[in-house]
Structures are given as C-alpha cells and as structure tokens.
Amino acid sequence: xxxxxxxxxxxxxxxxxxxxxxxxxxxxxxxxxxxxxxxxxxxxxxxxxxxxxxxxxxxxxxxxxxxxxxxxxxxxxxxxxxxxxxxxxxxxxxxxxxxxxxxxxxxxxxxxxxxxxxxxxxxxxxxxxxxxxxxxxxxxxxxxxxxxxxxxxxxxxxxxxxxxxxxxxxxxxxxxxxxxxxxxxxxxxxxxxxxxxxxxxxxxxxxxxxxxxxxxxxxxxxxxxxxxxxxxxxxxxxxxxxxxxxxxxxxxxxxxxxxxxxxxxxxxxxxxxxxxxxxxxxxxxxxxxxxxxxxxxxxxxxxxxxxxxxxxxxxxxxxxxxxxxxxxxxxxxxxxxxxxxxxxx
Amino acid sequence: xxxxxxxxxxxxxxxxxxxxxxxxxxxxxxxxxxxxxxxxxxxxxxxxxxxxxxxxxxxxxxxxxxxxxxxxxxxxxxxxxxxxxxxxxxxxxxxxxxxxxxxxxxxxxxxxxxxxxxxxxxxxxxxxxxxxxxxxxxxxxxxxxxxxxxxxxxxxxxxxxxxxxxxxxxxxxxxxxxxxxxxxxxxxxxxxxxxxxxxxxxxxxxxxxxxxxxxxxxxxxxxxxxxxxxxxxxxxxxxxxxxxxxxxxxxxxxxxxxxxxxxxxxxxxxxxxxxxxxxxxxxxxxxxxxxxxxxxxxxxxxxxxxxxxxxxxxxxxxxxxxxxxxx
Numbered sequence: 183x184x185x186x187x188x189x190x191x192x193x194x195x196x197x198x199x200x201x202x203x204x205x206x207x208x209x210x211x212x213x214x215x216x217x218x219x220x221x222x223x224x225x226x227x228x229x230x231x232x233x234x235x236x237x238x239x240x241x242x243x244x245x246x247x248x249x250x251x252x253x254x255x256x257x258x259x260x261x262x263x264x265x266x267x268x269x270x271x272x273x274x275x276x277x278x279x280x281x282x283x284x285x286x287x288x289x290x291x292x293x294x295x296x297x298x299x300x301x302x303x304x305x306x307x308x309x310x311x312x313x314x315x316x317x318x319x320x321x322x323x324x325x326x327x328x329x330x331x332x333x334x335x336x337x338x339x340x341x342x343x344x345x346x347x348x349x350x351x352x353x354x355x356x357x358x359x360x361x362x363x364x365x366x367x368x369x370x371x372x373x374x375x376x377x378x379x380x381x382x383x384x385x386x387x388x389x390x391x392x393x394x395x396x397x398x399x400x401x402x403x404x405x406x407x408x409x410x411x412x413x414x415x416x417x418x419x420x421x422x423x424x425x426x427x428x429x430x431x432x433x434x435x436x437x438x439x440x441x442x443x444x445x446x447x448x449x450x451x452x453x454x455x456x457x458x459x460x461x462x463x464x465x466x467x468x469x470x471x472x473x474x475x476x477x478x479x480x481x482x483x484x485x486x487x488x489x490x491x492x493x494x495x496x497x498x499x500x501x502x503x504x505x506x507x508x509x510x511x512x513x514x515x516x517x518x519x520x521x522x523x524x525x526x527x
Numbered sequence: 528x529x530x531x532x533x534x535x536x537x538x539x540x541x542x543x544x545x546x547x548x549x550x551x552x553x554x555x556x557x558x559x560x561x562x563x564x565x566x567x568x569x570x571x572x573x574x575x576x577x578x579x580x581x582x583x584x585x586x587x588x589x590x591x592x593x594x595x596x597x598x599x600x601x602x603x604x605x606x607x608x609x610x611x612x613x614x615x616x617x618x619x620x621x622x623x624x625x626x627x628x629x630x631x632x633x634x635x636x637x638x639x640x641x642x643x644x645x646x647x648x649x650x651x652x653x654x655x656x657x658x659x660x661x662x663x664x665x666x667x668x669x670x671x672x673x674x675x676x677x678x679x680x681x682x683x684x685x686x687x688x689x690x691x692x693x694x695x696x697x698x699x700x701x702x703x704x705x706x707x708x709x710x711x712x713x714x715x716x717x718x719x720x721x722x723x724x725x726x727x728x729x730x731x732x733x734x735x736x737x738x739x740x741x742x743x744x745x746x747x748x749x750x751x752x753x754x755x756x757x758x759x760x761x762x763x764x765x766x767x768x769x770x771x772x773x774x775x776x777x778x779x780x781x782x783x784x785x786x787x788x789x790x791x792x793x794x795x796x797x798x799x800x801x802x803x804x805x806x807x808x809x810x811x812x813x814x815x816x817x818x819x820x821x822x823x824x825x826x827x828x829x830x831x832x833x834x835x836x837x838x839x840x841x842x843x844x845x846x847x848x849x850x851x852x853x854x
Binding site for chain 2: 261263293294295296298299303305306307312313315316317320322323324325326327328329330331332333334335341353354357358360361364515518519520521522
C-alpha cells in the first residue's frame with residue numbers, strides 16, 4: 183500500500199473556516215465548487231462508459247486539495263499552471279461545467295483548445311490558466327517564467343503550479359524549483375501526491391516519504407498537508423501565497439491525497455492496487471469530510487445542501503446537453519493557428 | 528552605413544530592441560557579467576541590469592521553459608542557448624510546448640520569444656561545439672527558424688524575430704561572428720522573416736545557401752565568373768517559413784541548382800529545397816538539382832583533417848558547381 187491510511191479525522195472546531203478568514207458564504211462556495219467538479223467528472227465517466235465520448239481523466243478524490251488551494255489565490259490576477267486532474271482548480275478560476283463538457287466532447291467551442299486536446303488539458307489566457315500539454319512537469323518551468331515576468335514588472339501576482347508525485351521525478355521539476363528558489367519568485371508549487379503515477383507506487387518513484395522534503399534543497403519551505411482536508415489545504419496555501427506576495431519566495435506544498443478512479447478511462451487500476459485500499463480512502467472523501475464539518479459548523483442545512491445539489495445537477499445537465507449537441511470543428515480548422523493569426527469572428 | 532561584424536550586429540540588434548521595448552530581456556548561461564561566451568551580450572548587463580539580462584543556471588530546459596512562461600505573461604524573452612549542440616535538454620520545452628502553444632489553444636496563447644543558438648562548424652569545436660540543428664527544428668510546425676549569413680541580415684532578422692508573435696529559433700553561425708563583415712543600414716533595420724534574398728545575380732546556375740555557406744558560395748560565384756560561368760547566389764536567410772517563390776524563381780531563371788549546407792543531407796534543408804523545385808519548376812530544369820552537404824556521420828570530429836573532411840568549403844562547392852555547369 184503506497185500511502186499510510188489513518189483514521190478518518192474527527193470533527194474540527196466549528197469555527198475553523200472563520201479563523202482562517204473565510205466567511206460562511208466563502209466556505210459554502212468552496213464546497214459547491216468541489217461538488218461541481220465531482221459531479222461533472224462522474225457524468226463524464228457515465229457518458230464515456232456509454233460510448234458517447236472516448237476519454238476521461240479524473241479529479242475524483244483530489245477536489246479538496248484543488249479547490250482549497252485555488253481558493254487562496256486571487257482569481258483573474260494570480261496565475262495557475264494546472265495539471266490534467268485539476269478540474270477543481272480551473273472551475274474555481276472561472277471555467278464552467280459547460281467549458282468542461284465542451285472539452286470532454288472535443289467541440290469547436292471548447293475554450294481550452296477548440297477540440298484539439300484531450301480532456302484535462304486546461305488553458306485560458308483571460309482566466310490566467312496557463313495551457314498544458316501531456317508531457318508532465320513542463321508547466322512548473324512555465325510557472326517560474328510567469329512569476330519571473332511578474333517580478334520584472336514589479337507586480338505582486340502569485341503563480342501556483344500543480345503536479346503529481348510522478349512528475350516530481352522529472353528534471354523540469356528540479357530546474358523550476360531551483361530557478362524559483364534562486365530568484366525568490368512568487369510561485370507556490372503544489373504536489374498532489376495521490377500515491378500512484380498510473381500504476382507505479384510512490385515507493386518506486388522516490389526513496390523518500392515526502393516530496394516536500396526536497397524544498398530544503400532549493401532554499402524554501404516545504405510543507406505536508408492532509409490533502410483530503412480542504413481547510414488544511416486552504417490554510418497552507420494562504421500562508422504560501424502571502425509569503426510569495428511579500429516577495430519572500432516559493433513554497434512547496436505537498437498534499438497527501440488519493441485518486442478514486444483509475445488513472446483514466448483507459449486504465450484498469452485493479453491490476454495494481456487493492457480494492458480495499460480504494461475503499462479505505464473513499465471513507466476519507468474530502469467532499470464528505472467537508473460536508474460533515476459544514477453541518478457541524480451549522481452552515482450546511484439540509485435545505486442548503488438540497489439547493490447546492492439542485493444547482494450542481496442543473497449545471498451538469500445543461501452543460502452536457504449543450505456540449506453534446508455543439509458542433510465539431512470542421513476539417514478546415516485543422517490548419518489554423520499554427521502561428522498567431524487573426525482570430526476568426 | 529557602417530561596416531560591422533556579425534557579432535556586433537547581433538549585439539546591436541538586441542541592444543536596440545531592449546531600449547525600445549522594456550518587455551524584451553535576455554536569459555542564458557554567462558550572458559550577464561561575462562557578456563556571453565562570444566560577447567554577444569557584452570555591455571547589456573551593465574546597461575539594463577540583472578532583471579533584464581539574467582544569468583541562468585546551467586540548465587537548458589530551464590532557460591527555454593522560463594522564457595515560455597515569461598512570454599505567457601507579457602514579456603518578450605531572448606533565450607540564449609550557449610551552443611546549439613546543448614539544446615537537446617530543452618527539446619521537450621521547444622517542440623512539445625513552445626511550438627504547440629498557439630495550435631493547442633486555437634490561438635488563445637502565443638509566444639513572442641526568440642531562442643538564439645550559435646551553430647555550425649569550422650571552428651575546431653569538435654562534436655559538441657559544431658553542430659547544425661536547423662533541419663530538426665524546421666521540421667516542427669509552430670516554430671520559425673532563421674539563419675542569417677551577413678551582419679545586415681543578422682541584425683535585421685534578430686529584430687524581426689524579437690518582434691515576432693511566435694517562437695523563433697535564431698541561428699548565428701559561430702564562424703561568421705568575426706569572419707564576415709559588411710555594411711549594416713543605420714536606423715531601425717528590420718529584415719522580414721520568410722524572405723530569401725538574391726545576394727548575387729546570375730544566369731547560368733543557382734547556388735542556394737544560408738549561414739556560413741553563403742560566404743563560401745559568393746566566393747565560388749566569383750571564381751565561376753572567371754570561368755565564364757554566371758552564378759546566381761540565393762541566400763535563404765529564413766529556413767522556416769522558407770521562401771518558395773524565390774527558390775522557384777531562381778530555378779526557373781537558371782535551370783540549374785546547387786544547394787549547399789553543412790548540415791547532414793538526410794531529410795535536410797537541401798532535400799526540402801529540391802522537393803520544392805521538383806514540384807514547381809521541373810519543366811524548367813536543365814540538369815538534376817545537386818547538393819553539397821556535410822556527411823551522414825553523427826557530428827564533426829576535433830582533428831583538423833577530419834573536420835576539413837566534414838565541412839563543405841569553397842573548393843568542394845566549386846568542384847560540384849563546375850560539374851553542374853558542364854551538364
């Protein structure tokens with residue numbers, strides 16, 4: 183088993199979110215985006231298994247880490263360089279269920295890529311989401327470059343770069359952290375450690391327990407956080423973001439989490455991890471945990487939960503219906519935008 | 528107009544662009560206080576400071592990846608790879624990232640960035656300080672590749688590359704740095720990317736080249752004139768986009784074409800030029816299109832006998848040109 187399992191955390195203080203500076207509304211908003219990310223993802227699997235779309239890659243299990251960390255950033259001002267599971271990040275940063283579904287069905291209107299990239303390859307200049315390809319860890323250097331530009335212009339924008347523990351093995355990860363450390367760039371490196379890089383467990387990826395320990399080698403702090411505790415993720419990110427904004431340099435946050443699904447719709451995770459392990463982690467579902475907290479804090483009543491569920495399902499339904507009927511690119515679209523050119527009206 | 532060397536023209540081009548646009552900056556190994564190993568950035572660190580002339584760690588993927596990110600966020604980076612031979616660690620960032628940003632976002636992102644790389648042999652640089660890399664990158668849609676051969680073109684194409692909205696691989700031939708001198712127009716001299724130039728007019732045959740080979744071909748044309756053979760010399764200058772019209776025009780004009788480069792021949796630039804001619808000017812040819820190139824061996828050896836055996840030179844080009852003229 184790649185990750186040590188611990189008992190499901192007992193209830194926290196009911197005012198924990200307020201002590202972190204989050205209003206009740208903000209706390210609920212975080213919950214709703216987590217729910218939306220999960221619901222879109224579940225719908226994608228359903229549609230994929232019905233044979234209506236060829237590919238899905240999931241955020242399930244990691245929504246707490248993603249939304250908790252994104253919520254500590256200033257949307258529209260700060261930047262994110264996400265990796266392919268980061269639906270929670272990009273939904274927080276302004277993408278919608280419809281955008282997700284347009285990408286899933288690879289429609290012309292897909293705002294990430296016009297239907298060119300597989301789902302999960304996010305990118306939107308207006309929303310400050312740096313486009314990503316399939317090679318892993320390249321985005322960490324892009325994040326360092328984005329942050330360098332902010333420093334050159336004396337702006338205090340922060341850039342968060344997300345990656346898995348598998349990508350931590352890439353040379354670009356080292357080069358990015360080294361460069362960001364040298365120049366004290368406003369970067370928050372977020373390693374979403376879900377224990378597996380497709381099938382390869384962490385124990386075969388590195389000889390250490392915590393990716394965060396490597397931060398010491400780059401001259402900045404590394405912290406380990408319970409990735410299924412959304413408020414803990416928010417808290418760690420807030421500290422890292424404040425530090426970065428003050429010009430004190432990067433932080434490496436490692437969130438220990440787990441993916442509930444196989445690597446992708448083309449993977450069979452039964453070949454490399456026991457069902458019991460998945461079951462244990464499902465009990466630590468970040469959404470259920472957070473819902474329990476919010477109920478205990480007295481801000482998530484049955485009525486509010488029902489409203490959220492209603493809104494989320496409505497968005498997913500509407501998005502699915504819209505995107506499935508949206509037009510494909512035409513063959514003429516094959517040759518456009520190889521280089522910058524006038525955007526078509 | 529003042530006479531300058533290629534390296535002076537490059538330095539001046541960067542200096543002028545940095546002066547006119549605060550978003551232009553340089554990042555690379557030894558570009559700061561040292562002024563670059565070839566002194567391309569000499570004086571720029573003092574003039575523009577450490578935020579605009581950045582000594583990078585010894586890590587090429589870092590140089591290019593950081594440049595990409597900076598270009599995303601409104602800057603116009605000039606990323607210097609110290610020798611073209613060391614660009615391989617940055618291949619993933621160049622080919623999978625930089626070249627695809629525009630295409631994979633349907634035009635939402637574009638990367639105004641230049642990757643400068645000293646290339647080419649004939650400098651006793653051995654395997655790892657002599658390579659030609661133009662064919663590798665010209666094969667990748669989304670990249671532009673330029674290889675100037677004169678001081679005026681070096682400056683003008685560099686300025687065009689810096690202002691270009693897409694990633695440009697800017698190749699500066701090491702042997703030309705101080706060997707080739709020429710007049711550089713004063714003022715804001717910009718040479719458009721994608722335009723070849725006839726550097727010498729002729730009627731009997733065409734020599735097509737770029738980089739150091741341009742200088743050699745001009746020498747050869749002079750010698751051919753002594754034989755009573757009128758050779759036209761077409762300088763490609765831009766490898767990608769390539770100036771198809773200029774290639775077709777010179778092929779149609781002379782009916783005999785010799786393509787020259789020091790890069791290896793297989794699937795190289797000469798092969799592409801020959802294909803363009805075959806597809807568009809076959810009916811105008813009086814002889815098969817020929818080429819003089821480096822050999823298909825991994826790289827240029829250190830020993831001078833081996834280096835000379837690798838490099839095309841005026842003698843080898845002249846021999847082939849006479850063969851072509853005699854057809």
